[in-house]
Amino acid sequence: MTEQQHSSQFERGTDGPKVIVVGVDGSASSLRAAAYAGGLARRQGALLALVYVQPVMAAGAALGAPVAETTDEIAEELVAQIREAAERAKGIFEVRWEFHTFRGDPYNGLVRAADELTADAVVVGASEQAGHRLVGSVAVRLVKTGRWPVTVVP
Template structure:
């Protein structure tokens, strides 16, 4: 084996090293983050919690402070996650990071998973009825076939 082959990254060959959990503040996304935290703890993996701040062109065109609102949501989610992690400190040892990206949820999670060299992605099931027909972010991630995707109800 050459030195280049020895250092080549392979997903999923020795258990996950990085697990991405997508959060948006919904109950299902917070359950997904909790599930991903359990996986990360058991596997000794890094838990990368990702919030994708939506870019709402229509709201921006009407003068609505969209960026400020999504930034507040990101800060609130980060505070909730920090508080949750503080409560389990000393009981469970979980390495975690919080990341935020701007864009649509699907492309933001794909970018996050790629940038963080994720071995797995965990998301909550969509809580919007229309997604049964159009397709949710979770379904699109599964169809991408780039990582194992766990969808938490």
């Protein structure tokens, strides 16, 4: 491989992360994960990509529940919280960030987000649901995928 071929080839993680994806859903653990990822992004000079995966609830939609409106409201509320936190930290804590929404289940949505955004690292909050200890959480599934370093924040 020539030097020119090598320099144009994408290689993840060689100089630290450039894009850090963090899953947010409004839960306390996801907000702690966002804070942790924000600090990591600031120290590394990386882009912080905050990702909310809007659940697709076919059963709720079949019953006439306004699922899309509800999840859109959650996304808007999350963006407002993030903007407010970024404004409070302005001048003290500068970080480049973007907010993205994807539709689907949390695991597949985060995988798609990490792939499309060319993530170098993924940060998620630990699951707060007791049943996940038995069947596996989104965090465990992301770690098993093995495509990016995954940090699980308690």
